[in-house]
Amino acid sequence: MRDRNCAFDLAMKECLGERGWLTRPEDKAAHARDWLDRYGEVPLGIARPASTAEVSAIVRLCAEHGISIVPQGGNTSLNGGSVAISPASVILSMARMNRIHTIDAADFTATVEAGVVLAHLHEKLTAHNLAFPLHLGAEGSAQIGGLIGTNAGGSHAMRYGMMQDLVLGLEVVLADGTVWDGSRALIKDNAGYQLRRLFCGSEGTLGIVTKAVLRLFPAPVARATALLALPDPDAALRIGALLRASTGEFLTAVEFFNEPGLSLLLKHVPHISRPLETPGPVYLLVEIATSIPEIELPDILDRALSAAFETGDVLDGTIATSEAQRAALWRIREELPEGQRLEGRQIKHDVSVPVARLAAFVAEASAGSERVLAGVRVNPFGHLGDGNVHFNLSPPEGCTDFEEREMQLSQAVYEAAVRHGGSIAAEHGLGQAKVELADRFRSTTERSLMRQLKSTLDPHGIMNPGKVV
Amino acid sequence: MRDRNCAFDLAMKECLGERGWLTRPEDKAAHARDWLDRYGEVPLGIARPASTAEVSAIVRLCAEHGISIVPQGGNTSLNGGSVAISPASVILSMARMNRIHTIDAADFTATVEAGVVLAHLHEKLTAHNLAFPLHLGAEGSAQIGGLIGTNAGGSHAMRYGMMQDLVLGLEVVLADGTVWDGSRALIKDNAGYQLRRLFCGSEGTLGIVTKAVLRLFPAPVARATALLALPDPDAALRIGALLRASTGEFLTAVEFFNEPGLSLLLKHVPHISRPLETPGPVYLLVEIATSIPEIELPDILDRALSAAFETGDVLDGTIATSEAQRAALWRIREELPEGQRLEGRQIKHDVSVPVARLAAFVAEASAGSERVLAGVRVNPFGHLGDGNVHFNLSPPEGCTDFEEREMQLSQAVYEAAVRHGGSIAAEHGLGQAKVELADRFRSTTERSLMRQLKSTLDPHGIMNPGKVV
Numbered sequence: 039m040r041d042r043n044c045a046f047d048l049a050m051k052e053c054l055g056e057r058g059w060l061t062r063p064e065d066k067a068a069h070a071r072d073w074l075d076r077y078g079e080v081p082l083g084i085a086r087p088a089s090t091a092e093v094s095a096i097v098r099l100c101a102e103h104g105i106s107i108v109p110q111g112g113n114t115s116l117n118g119g120s121v122a123i124s125p126a127s128v129i130l131s132m133a134r135m136n137r138i139h140t141i142d143a144a145d146f147t148a149t150v151e152a153g154v155v156l157a158h159l160h161e162k163l164t165a166h167n168l169a170f171p172l173h174l175g176a177e178g179s180a181q182i183g184g185l186i187g188t189n190a191g192g193s194h195a196m197r198y199g200m201m202q203d204l205v206l207g208l209e210v211v212l213a214d215g216t217v218w219d220g221s222r223a224l225i226k227d228n229a230g231y232q233l234r235r236l237f238c239g240s241e242g243t244l245g246i247v248t249k250a251v252l253r254l255f256p257a258p259v260a261r262a263t264a265l266l267a268l269p270d271p272d273a274a275l276r277i278g279a280l281l282r283a284s285t286g287e288f289l290t291a292v293e294f295f296n297e298p299g300l301s302l303l304l305k306h307v308p309h310i311s312r313p314l315e316t317p318g319p320v321y322l323l324v325e326i327a328t329s330i331p332e333i334e335l336p337d338i339l340d341r342a343l344s345a346a347f348e349t350g351d352v353l354d355g356t357i358a359t360s361e362a363q364r365a366a367l368w369r370i371r372e373e374l375p376e377g378q379r380l381e382g383r384q385i386k387h388d389v390s391v392p393v394a395r396l397a398a399f400v401a402e403a404s405a406g407s408e409r410v411l412a413g414v415r416v417n418p419f420g421h422l423g424d425g426n427v428h429f430n431l432s433p434p435e436g437c438t439d440f441e442e443r444e445m446q447l448s449q450a451v452y453e454a455a456v457r458h459g460g461s462i463a464a465e466h467g468l469g470q471a472k473v474e475l476a477d478r479f480r481s482t483t484e485r486s487l488m489r490q491l492k493s494t495l496d497p498h499g500i501m502n503p504g505k506v507v
Numbered sequence: 508m509r510d511r512n513c514a515f516d517l518a519m520k521e522c523l524g525e526r527g528w529l530t531r532p533e534d535k536a537a538h539a540r541d542w543l544d545r546y547g548e549v550p551l552g553i554a555r556p557a558s559t560a561e562v563s564a565i566v567r568l569c570a571e572h573g574i575s576i577v578p579q580g581g582n583t584s585l586n587g588g589s590v591a592i593s594p595a596s597v598i599l600s601m602a603r604m605n606r607i608h609t610i611d612a613a614d615f616t617a618t619v620e621a622g623v624v625l626a627h628l629h630e631k632l633t634a635h636n637l638a639f640p641l642h643l644g645a646e647g648s649a650q651i652g653g654l655i656g657t658n659a660g661g662s663h664a665m666r667y668g669m670m671q672d673l674v675l676g677l678e679v680v681l682a683d684g685t686v687w688d689g690s691r692a693l694i695k696d697n698a699g700y701q702l703r704r705l706f707c708g709s710e711g712t713l714g715i716v717t718k719a720v721l722r723l724f725p726a727p728v729a730r731a732t733a734l735l736a737l738p739d740p741d742a743a744l745r746i747g748a749l750l751r752a753s754t755g756e757f758l759t760a761v762e763f764f765n766e767p768g769l770s771l772l773l774k775h776v777p778h779i780s781r782p783l784e785t786p787g788p789v790y791l792l793v794e795i796a797t798s799i800p801e802i803e804l805p806d807i808l809d810r811a812l813s814a815a816f817e818t819g820d821v822l823d824g825t826i827a828t829s830e831a832q833r834a835a836l837w838r839i840r841e842e843l844p845e846g847q848r849l850e851g852r853q854i855k856h857d858v859s860v861p862v863a864r865l866a867a868f869v870a871e872a873s874a875g876s877e878r879v880l881a882g883v884r885v886n887p888f889g890h891l892g893d894g895n896v897h898f899n900l901s902p903p904e905g906c907t908d909f910e911e912r913e914m915q916l917s918q919a920v921y922e923a924a925v926r927h928g929g930s931i932a933a934e935h936g937l938g939q940a941k942v943e944l945a946d947r948f949r950s951t952t953e954r955s956l957m958r959q960l961k962s963t964l965d966p967h968g969i970m971n972p973g974k975v976v
Contacts, residue, residue, distance in 0.1 A: 144748065144863035191695045200694075202701060203672055218952045222928060225669075225893040226660045226859045228708055229932040229945050230957045230975050232671060235704030239697055256755060279613065286725060286799035287756035330755035330807070338799070390695045394613035424694040459691060463698040476698050483687045487964075488699045494963040495956075506699050 043082060046103040050083060050128070053095050058134075060084040069110060069129045070121060074386075077118030077470060081108065081127040088134045090209060090217055090248040097246065097500075098215035100128055106500050109242040111184025112155065114176040116386060117469025119188060119241050123504035132183050135248065141166050146254040147206060147223045152183025152247050159252075169257045171198040171290075175372040183247045189239030191465030193291045193371070196423030198255070200465070202238040207251035210237050213244075213496040223251045236491070241467050242502040244495040256329035261290075262339040263364045265313050266346070266355040268320040271397035273351040277322060278393070278422050280351075284342040288326035288335065293371050295321050295419035302417065302432070303370065303377030313370060316354035322422065323371050325364075374419050378430055383439050385431040385447055389455040390464035393425040399458045403429055406450030411443050426464040427455075452479060470504050512551060515572040519552060519597075522564050527603075529553040538579060538598045539590060543855075546587030546939055550577070550596040557603045559678060559686055559717040566715065566969075567684035569597055575969050578711040580653025581624065583645040585855060586938025588657060588710050592973035601652050604717065610635050615723040616675060616692040621652025621716050628721075638726045640667040640759075644841040652716045658708030660934030662760045662840070665892030667724070669934070671707040676720035679706050682713075682965040692720045705960070710936050711971040713964040725798035730759075731808040732833045734782050735815070735824040737789040740866035742820040746791060747862070747891050749820075753811040757795035757804065762840050764790050764888035771886065771901070772839065772846030782839060785823035791891065792840045843888050847899055852908055854900040854916055858924040859933035862894040868927045872898055875919030880912050895933040896924075921948060939973050 050059045060066070061083040071078040082105065087093045100107050106127040110120040122129060132153035139149040143166050150159060156177040159170055172185065174192030184190075186208070191200045198204065207222040220234055237245055268274050271294075278292050297318040303310060314321075326339055339357065346352045358364035378384050391399045404416045413434030420428045429451050433440055440447060452462045452475065462479050463472055477485055485507070492507045493499075519528045529535070530552040540547040551574065556562045569576050575596040579589040591598060601622035608618040612635050619628060625646040628639055641654065643661030653659075655677070660669045667673065676691040689703055706714055737743050740763075747761050766787040772779060783790075795808055808826065815821045827833040847853050860868045873885045882903030889897045898920050902909055909916060921931050921944065931948050932941055946954055954976070961976045962968075 142861075142863070144744075145861045147861070189697050189701065191697075195695060199668075199672065200697075202704065203668065212952070212956075216952050218956060219950065220953065222930065223861045224859050224928075224930050224933075225862075226664060226890075226895045226933040227930040228658050228660075228934055228936045229930050229941070229949060230708075230937055230953070231713075231960055232658065232704055232708045233953070233956060235671065235701055235707075236960075238704075239699075239701045244700075256752060275613075283725060284799065286797055286802075288799070328755055330753065330757070332807070332810070333755075333802075338801070341801070390693050392611075392614045392616070392692045393694075394611070421695075426695045459693075461691065461693050461696040461698050464693075464695040465697055467697045468699055472698070480698060481688060483681070483685050484689065484699070484702070487681075487687060487702060490963050491700055491705075491960070494959050 042103065046099065046105060047083065049099050050085065053099060054085060054087065054092060058086045058088065058092065060086065069113065069131060072118045072121045073114050074116060078121030079123060079125045079127065081122045081125065081129045084129050084131050086131045086134050090211065093130070093211045093246055093248050094215045094217055096128065096130060097211050097213065100500055101214060101498060106503050107246070108502050109183065109187065109246050111153065111181030112176065112179035114180050114184070115188065115469055116388065116466045117471035119467055119469030119505055120184065123470055130246065132181055138162055141168065143168060145223055148252045148254055149221065149249065150182055150252060151249055152181060154182045156180050156182065156185060163254065164257065167257045168254045170252055171255055172201060172204060175375065182250055186238050186247050186250060187241045188467040191424070191426060193293055193421055195421065196292065197290045202235055204253050205234055205238055205250055206253050208234045208237055208247055209249035210245040210247050213498065213501050218245070221249050221251050239467065241469065241505045243492060243506045244501060258327035258329055259331050260333065260335045261325060261327040261364065262335040263325045263358040263367055264339060264343060264355055265367050266322045266324065267314050267316045267318050267353045268322060268351060269353060271320055271400050274320050274322055274422055275394065275397050276351050277346050280346055281324060281342055284345065285326045285338055288328050288338065290327045291323065291325040292423035293323040293420070294422040295371065295374055296417065298415055299374050299377065299417040299419050302381050303374055306377050306380035307373050310370060310373065313367065314354045314356060323367055378417055378432060381432050383433055385440065385444055387429040387448060387451045388464050388466040389429060389451065389460055389462060390426045391455055391458045391460035395458040396422060396425055396427065399454055399460065400427065403451045403454040406454055407431060407447050410446045410450055411440060414447065468506050473504070473507065511572065515551065515568065515574060518568050519554065522568060523554060523556065523561060527555045527557065527561065529555065538582065538600060541587045541590045542583050543585060547590030548592060548594045548596065550591045550594065550598045553598050553600050555600045555603050559680065562680045562715055562717050563684045563686055565597065565599060566680050566682065569969055570683060570967060575972050576715070577971050578652065578656065578715050580622065580650030581645065581648035583649045583653070584657065584938055585857065585935045586940035588936055588938030588974055589653065592939055599715065601650055607631055610637065612637060614692055617721045617723055618690065618718065619651055619721060620718055621650060623651045625649050625651065625654060632723065633726065636726045637723045639673070639721055640724055641670060641673060644844065651719055655707050655716050655719060656710045657936040660893070660895060662762055662890055664890065665761065666759045671704055673722050674703055674707055674719055675722050677703045677706055677716055678718035679714040679716055682967065682970050690718050690720050708936065710938065710974045712961060712975045713970060727796035727798055728800050729802065729804045730794060730796040730833065731804040732794045732827040732836055733808060733812060733824055734836050735791045735793065736783050736785045736787050736822045737791060737820060738822060740789055740869050743789050743791055743891055744863065744866050745820050746815050749815055750793060750811055753814065754795045754807055757797050757807065759796045760792065760794040761892035762792040762889070763891040764840065764843055765886065767884055768843050768846065768886040768888050771850050772843055775846050775849035776842050779839060779842065782836065783823045783825060792836055847886055847901060850901050852902055854909065854913055856898040856917065856920045857933050857935040858898060858921065858929055858931060859895045860924055860927045860929035864927040865891060865894055865896065868923055868929065869896065872920045872923040875923055876900060876916050879915045879919050880909060883916065937975050942973070942976065
């Protein structure tokens with residue numbers, strides 16, 4: 039075994055050079071564990087390819103030596119998707135493949151390497167008056183390749199769709215090292231099966247995304263952003279529907295959270311102050327945006343919110359009047375996970391339900407959790423506009439753990455989601471954390487279809503094994 | 508062989524009853540040939556299932572007897588996708604599975620059977636103030652299942668995407684007769700591979716779509732529609748860009764055609780009159796729409812077009828001031844294929860290029876066609892907003908055929924598309940007409956990936972054989 043690994047190590051070094059193949063313990067440690075430090079075996083080394091050809095060479099070497107390949111972007115997976123399940127693995131860091139090849143303002147496309155950080159792309163596009171409308175808390179670290187791998191969603195998905203809706207073309211290194219070049223900049227391309235859609239969301243288990251052609255949009259010329267305090271989740275659904283009817287095409291985000299979540303945030307994260315005098319119990323962060331210069335967005339939002347105040351569904355609210363205020367409101371939403379993390383132990387669930395079931399789901403999952411562990415603190419937040427709830431739990435006030443009832447608590451949450459026609463995995467993927475869960479909650483037909491696809495495209499099981507299936 | 512077919516016939520009759528299994532010559536003839544009467548063997552019979560269970564039973568029987576299954580919706584395929592390549596086939600007409608199960612105004616979803624005709628769905632949604640934003644010339648016949656099978660696009664795809672972007676959930680009968688129930692009404696569902704995206708566009712070769720959950724939108728409360736005459740294709744691209752910048756979120760369709768296409772239409776199709784005094788040579792049909800009550804759409808369109816007139820890129824134009832006028836403008840665009848068909852022989856090409864390359868592609872494909880056959884009449888029309896060109900040819904004036912140069916003409920057109928980064932199949936799929944073409948113009952890696960998927964999901968090759976791969 040040792041000799042075999044030694045031969046592999048030499049071959050990788052020869053192939054990638056000193057910068058491209060890291061095996062020092064501290065380098066491995068920097069990549070081995072997931073963001074929540076729950077998963078990750080120490081791999082044989084960290085491969086840092088600088089080109090698609092190098093990725094292809096790595097895959098061939100790994101195939102030859104029976105070594106697993108775990109692609110890793112920003113390593114922000116919440117389900118252990120980007121770390122290894124066995125030491126006989128290579129972590130493939132895409133960090134050096136971070137070039138933006140082209141930004142085409144006439145075609146509204148960008149061609150980028152997989153290692154481009156999302157926030158970096160956002161920034162570059164600003165100068166071109168263009169936007170790539172995927173936004174999520176981790177955008178400062180998350181890379182395009184990883185976002186494609188997990189079919190990321192985020193806070194603007196209600197308007198622009200998920201990553202799969204924003205990817206026009208892909209270049210993918212397959213399990214035998216051959217390169218599929220599907221990096222076409224076409225909106226309509228029906229020459230056979232929609233391969234790019236299949237790879238999107240496959241978490242590196244069917245191939246490694248090396249390049250993508252992304253769909254761009256005109257940059258918004260105006261935005262209006264409001265934070266509202268509401269009496270209950272049902273009111274939130276009514277306001278969501280009202281906004282959809284009255285702000286139409288401009289409605290970009292309807293995010294929700296609750297008072298316990300805000301309290302944890304205010305307790306733990308510095309430089310955030312209570313945004314409204316009246317406490318929730320439920321909050322909505324609403325944003326509308328347009329790329330049409332003449333539209334008076336504040337008027338449109340005012341009109342919509344006046345109607346909402348009149349019905350009594352809004353208790354209090356504030357509209358951002360500067361970009362700094364807007365950023366402050368978004369920061370509240372985006373730091374909610376951090377607030378909860380700093381409180382201590384937590385159980386995270388990323389689920390979705392049909393939008394109109396959101397309030398009923400939250401009520402049922404909360405009651406179910408309470409039945410399992412009296413006093414457990416419920417912190418649901420997420421994307422009301424698309425039915426995606428991050429239903430997170432903290433131990434009862436004064437307790438440091440869940441009295442070993444994590445499994446039952448999760449069971450209660452997932453069962454409630456499925457009962458309401460929902461999914462046990464909304465936007466974070468399955469990774470390694472949710473494979474069993476998918477086997478339990480999805481039909482054998484569905485799971486078997488997925489296993490068939492996996493074994494067809496990765497017959498030797500070297501592509502990010504233990505994830506998805 | 509005869510005995511075997513006889514046993515199959517009896518089994519089908521027993522399974523489906525008199526109404527569900529048609530074998531009279533006139534019934535078979537009604538389904539055997541494609542819309543352009545170019546393809547189609549006479550099948551053993553026409554199966555008309557009334558439920559998913561019946562579809563499943565049919566597939567099991569066909570699998571047992573080694574009979575191929577060709578799903579057929581409205582039979583509007585332009586590439587022979589919905590007719591049989593061999594007599595040992597059953598045509599599976601979905602016409603009886605035409606129920607709209609639910610229309611959910613709170614969730615903006617509709618759950619429908621595969622045999623629902625698109626125009627029928629549009630009509631039903633009107634009463635709910637909802638819209639399913641897929642629009643194409645064949646919508647009076649095309650069924651949801653077929654539209655999913657070919658991943659249909661149409662004239663609103665630039666704003667709303669193609670069918671794959673509008674399908675949230677699917678129910679599919681697989682090649683062994685098992686039913687995959689993925690009919691979830693979820694915007695975010697990342698529990699593994701995106702199976703629904705794989706089936707969308709697979710033309711019945713991987714499974715038979717029996718039910719779909721479709722994404723709906725608020726019905727537009729206002730539309731503004733204009734027809735413009737322009738000096739050349741480059742001006743069309745500039746106007747497209749100007750409209751995108753100035754009408755933003757509301758821009759729903761930018762369709763183009765040219766003077767020769769309009770002339771054929773006026774010559775052959777009754778009750779259509781020349782819409783503008785100034786002849787093209789190029790025309791744009793532009794539509795903007797909104798679901799926000801307070802928006803003054805005519806002002807927005809006026810402002811955009813005034814700017815366009817000033818640059819000299821627009822020679823003439825008309826804005827529809829009634830629904831009847833709007834319908835008349837759209838009828839011009841949608842009857843263009845009929846005008847050409849009635850002129851006699853034709854060669855049709857459905858290709859796409861990156862939007863900004865559209866004018867260059869049309870010029871190059873036109874010149875290439877002229878080199879092959881002097882005087883050949885070029886009639887390109889389609890969807891400028893998404894780069895989709897239906898590049899159609901008629902014989903030279905006074906001729907009735909292409910002097911047997913069909914192959915070279917098509918070659919010239921496809922090569923021009925591919926040279927501009929385009930696709931040989933934009934929105935009509937591959938069917939049986941374009942399988943060889945895909946083998947020629949797409950990489951062996953891509954085609955081999957598709958064949959692997961096909962043989963994994965349909966190991967005995969009974970699902971619509973001879974299509975896609």
